[in-house]
Amino acid sequence: MKLLVPVKRVIDANVKARVKADGSGVELANVKMAINPFDEIAVEEAIRLKEAGKAEEIVVVSIGPAQAAETLRTALAMGADRAILVKVDELVEPLGVAKVLKGVVEVERPRLVILGKQAIDDDSNQTGQMLAGLLGWAQGTFASKVEVAADRARVTREVDGGLQTVDLKLPAIITVDLRLNQPRYASLPNIMKAKKKPLDEKVPADFGADVKAKLKVIKTEEPSSRKTGVKVGSVAELVDKLKNEAGVL
Amino acid sequence: MNFDLSEEQRLLKDSVERLMLDSYSFGDRRKYQTEKRGFSEAMWARYAELGLLALPFAEEHGGFGGGAVETMIVMEAFGKALILEPYFATVVLAGGLLRLGASEAQKAELIPLIAEGRTKLAFAYAEPQSRYDLVDVETRAKRDGDGWILNGSKDLVLHGDAADKIIVSARTAGDTRENDGVGLFLVDADAPGLTRRGYPTQDGLRAADITLERVRVETANVIGDPAGAFPVISRVADEAVAALCAEAVGSFTQMQAITLDYLKTREQFGKKIGSFQVLQHRAVDMFVDLEQSRSMAIYAAIMAVESDASERERAVSAAKVQIGRSAKAIGQQSIQLHGGIGMTMEHSVGHYFKHVTMLDTLFGDAEHHLRRLAALGGLSGDQRME
Numbered sequence: 001m002k003l004l005v006p007v008k009r010v011i012d013a014n015v016k017a018r019v020k021a022d023g024s025g026v027e028l029a030n031v032k033m034a035i036n037p038f039d040e041i042a043v044e045e046a047i048r049l050k051e052a053g054k055a056e057e058i059v060v061v062s063i064g065p066a067q068a069a070e071t072l073r074t075a076l077a078m079g080a081d082r083a084i085l086v087k088v089d090e091l092v093e094p095l096g097v098a099k100v101l102k103g104v105v106e107v108e109r110p111r112l113v114i115l116g117k118q119a120i121d122d123d124s125n126q127t128g129q130m131l132a133g134l135l136g137w138a139q140g141t142f143a144s145k146v147e148v149a150a151d152r153a154r155v156t157r158e159v160d161g162g163l164q165t166v167d168l169k170l171p172a173i174i175t176v177d178l179r180l181n182q183p184r185y186a187s188l189p190n191i192m193k194a195k196k197k198p199l200d201e202k203v204p205a206d207f208g209a210d211v212k213a214k215l216k217v218i219k220t221e222e223p224s225s226r227k228t229g230v231k232v233g234s235v236a237e238l239v240d241k242l243k244n245e246a247g248v249l
Numbered sequence: 250m251n252f253d254l255s256e257e258q259r260l261l262k263d264s265v266e267r268l269m270l271d272s273y274s275f276g277d278r279r280k281y282q283t284e285k286r287g288f289s290e291a292m293w294a295r296y297a298e299l300g301l302l303a304l305p306f307a308e309e310h311g312g313f314g315g316g317a318v319e320t321m322i323v324m325e326a327f328g329k330a331l332i333l334e335p336y337f338a339t340v341v342l343a344g345g346l347l348r349l350g351a352s353e354a355q356k357a358e359l360i361p362l363i364a365e366g367r368t369k370l371a372f373a374y375a376e377p378q379s380r381y382d383l384v385d386v387e388t389r390a391k392r393d394g395d396g397w398i399l400n401g402s403k404d405l406v407l408h409g410d411a412a413d414k415i416i417v418s419a420r421t422a423g424d425t426r427e428n429d430g431v432g433l434f435l436v437d438a439d440a441p442g443l444t445r446r447g448y449p450t451q452d453g454l455r456a457a458d459i460t461l462e463r464v465r466v467e468t469a470n471v472i473g474d475p476a477g478a479f480p481v482i483s484r485v486a487d488e489a490v491a492a493l494c495a496e497a498v499g500s501f502t503q504m505q506a507i508t509l510d511y512l513k514t515r516e517q518f519g520k521k522i523g524s525f526q527v528l529q530h531r532a533v534d535m536f537v538d539l540e541q542s543r544s545m546a547i548y549a550a551i552m553a554v555e556s557d558a559s560e561r562e563r564a565v566s567a568a569k570v571q572i573g574r575s576a577k578a579i580g581q582q583s584i585q586l587h588g589g590i591g592m593t594m595e596h597s598v599g600h601y602f603k604h605v606t607m608l609d610t611l612f613g614d615a616e617h618h619l620r621r622l623a624a625l626g627g628l629s630g631d632q633r634m635e
């Protein structure tokens with residue numbers, strides 16, 4: 001079976017994000033970028049499925065600027081087989097991404113698309129669900145465990161207060177959560193191999209997708225800084241403060 | 250000149266930096282330090298898994314054909330994390346001697362063992378009287394049938410106590426300090442007649458003093474020409490200095506970042522101390538030192554493989570001068586700006602200072618290299634002093 005893993009190039013999780021002076025968004029000039037951490041988990045899961053003999057080929061795809069090729073190379077160096085860069089210079093909203101992905105799916109015909117549960121830059125948490133909607137496929141989101149059989153996938157989902165297991169008929173969409181696996185580091189042998197793996201360049205029009213922005217960003221603000229805490233002397237005092245100062249009880 | 254990393258170099262950097270970020274916090278390091286050999290065997294296995302132990306070796310020997318820039322990338326990441334493992338001793342030093350000096354048969358046997366993390370090596374070059382002079386070798390190797398007998402003592406053998414095999418420089422001919430007559434001998438760490446006394450160095454890594462009493466070495470374990478190894482030693486030393494410069498830059502980067510963070514956090518007189526202009530000046534000075542060091546470390550890495558000895562030596566020495574000076578400057582500023590806490594065992598910044606001080610003294614301190622540079626005519630080579 002073929003697996004498709006969409007990966008997004010985002011601001012590195014270890015970098016402190018700063019809002020642009022004009023409030024139009026987050027400053028990305030000269031900022032370290034990396035593969036979205038959830039997508040790394042998705043790539044890892046795909047590799048494990050391949051290693052377990054459940055899949056034959058892993059195709060990674062990224063929609064973004066030319067530099068997203070770096071993100072794809074990272075995925076190839078982890079162990080993906082082939083990459084597709086759908087080049088767009090503007091920011092693409094989740095619906096635009098989902099439309100492009102639908103086009104990619106129609107060409108590539110994967111049995112499973114494994115996405116991150118969300119991209120840490122805008123925390124949308126929408127693309128996987130929208131793609132499932134557009135394709136009319138089953139979806140298992142926030143996966144913390146994935147088991148794949150011939151034409152079904154069992155996905156254990158992290159939901160509020162517990163775990164839920166869904167049984168999906170393939171083809172299907174899975175979005176992965178943090179605890180699914182621990183992604184590997186690209187080793188030198190795999191880095192060398194990645195050099196020779198194919199990376200195709202496309203544009204959204206190749207998939208008949210319209211990626212024009214439908215949303216308008218009104219403003220972007222830094223979160224207010226955290227106030228220093230206080231130490232309470234007793235449980236009674238804590239309860240009193242929660243009740244009367246914080247008003248949460 | 251294009252200083253951008255290639256795709257493979259970027260991936261390598263990402264991988265090593267991530268590994269360090271995930272598994273080499275200052276707290277992790279303290280745990281590793283209490284392990285039997287003073288470093289983490291588990292991390293050593295990770296380095297092997299990632300291919301780092303095979304990095305500089307040729308592909309036909311199971312390596313990846315990495316050059317000085319790849320080594321720089323790895324050493325810089327290691328310097329940031331202040332790693333304890335014998336990467337420098339095994340891969341850069343001993344690995345360098347094998348790469349440049351060993352026979353095909355020796356490489357075929359040893360390099361896979363290093364690459365798989367199964368064998369650690371050390372290089373015993375320094376002697377009590379030798380100071381920074383690599384050719385000042387009193388340890389003697391005498392012909393004995395079809396082998397050699399070694400007598401002498403070696404000091405400060407980096408990671409000598411953890412090594413499975415030790416490469417020893419010894420004199421087969423000539424007087425102490427003669428260029429000709431030095432050979433390299435591969436000795437098992439448990440060879441009869443070899444004793445080693447291991448100890449922690451002042452920066453918390455490990456070294457050993459080694460005594461050789463009638464240690465027998467078979468001809469098959471002589472690396473290169475038994476009387477003509479000095480050119481190999483000096484090339485490896487230059488590569489080693491370039492690697493140390495990169496490691497220092499990693500440490501400097503961290504010292505500067507930790508200190509800057511402290512300036513932005515610590516309050517005094519009701520204000521963040523970073524708001525005081527005099528301290529801002531110091532922070533700027535640290536940054537300037539860091540960036541000058543970085544540029545020189547890159548220069549040293551590019552020039553470390555230069556075959557013209559005097560060009561190579563000039564570049565490497567100039568870099569080491571900068572690193573030695575910056576080690577002091579950045580180290581002192583970072584401790585000063587932290588105040589008392591900077592000197593405690595619990596805070597990382599003092600440990601960085603100790604380590605970069607050690608890096609300054611390895612393979613010649615700033616003063617030694619300044620003298621060498623002057624003798625070679627300065628960085629441009631045309632300012633020779635008569």
Ligand SMILES: Nc1ncnc2c1ncn2[C@@H]1O[C@H](COP(=O)(O)O)[C@@H](O)[C@H]1O
Pocket residue numbers: 005006007008009036038039042061062063064092094097114115116117118119120122123124125126127128
């Ligand atoms: N530009 C993009 N290129 C490739 N995959 C993307 C892109 N944007 C989002 N995705 C995928 O959709 C997931 C959820 O993203 P989001 O809905 O933006 O939070 C990500 O973890 C990726 O797997």
